[in-house]
Amino acid sequence: MSGMMTCKELYDFLAEFLEGNLSEEQMRVTKKHLEHCPCCKHYLDNYSEATRLGKSVCTGDLGEETQVEVPETLIQTILAAQKSKSE
Amino acid sequence: MDRTSQQKDTAELDERETHLVRSLKAGDSVAFEQLVREYSGRLLVVAIRFLGQEQDAQDALQDAFLSAFKSISKFEGNSKLSTWLHRIVVNASLMKLRTRKRKPLRPIEDILPQFSDSGGRTASEPLWNVTHDTAVQDRETRNMVRQSISELPDSYRTVLLLRDIEQISTEETAQQMGISIGAVKTRLHRARQALKTLLDPYMQGEI
């Protein structure tokens, strides 16, 4: 890898970068690109926030949103299926 | 609520659960109905996350309860009943996903970033102007994020849910889905990128 890295190259290395799997030299070049390219820096920040938000809205303690109303017909279907199995 | 009454509540819950499990192990159909009524709401949420608002999610829930009742003798109480049921409904959802071949609404490539021939970005990348706390506290935003996750193609959404939400290891995810460890990593990365792209207009304040 040369001293200069394009945005596309950074993008291709991003997953490995985030996992800390790059060589020291690759790591240095990637960090340098991030320092000088606000677009890629913003991309990385937004990516991290999207990941964090995804986790929060599915696992957070959000009261009523962790439950849905289950139609009575579905409950009856499940009970009937169990009954027919055990008979 | 103070600490002692909280502990008392937990103890009561534990006792209730132990009693329910004992009745289930005895094959009590009343206990089965109690189980279904008590846990359906939260388990259906999990199935819907994997399968969407569809018949498939309801089928997975049914499969999960039947399988739970069948294997309740193996439940040793090392985990909470809800945790045990949660894993069963995840497995039932994965089973359903394996047998359905749904064409994604749009290919993942459409929601990944674009670059020019010289390797530059073709679109500007403004920093999202909403803080994490503000976003999480807003019901509309939460729904938007969930909606966006549901729009990911099945094979990507599944990896995102198993890795980021269910906290299942890369190795186990690979095994569960019958794909390589490398494929899990690639799909997780792309799924997060696509989620970011789907949220962009909203988080940049355009909507």
Ligand SMILES: [Zn+2]
């Ligand atoms: Zn860049």
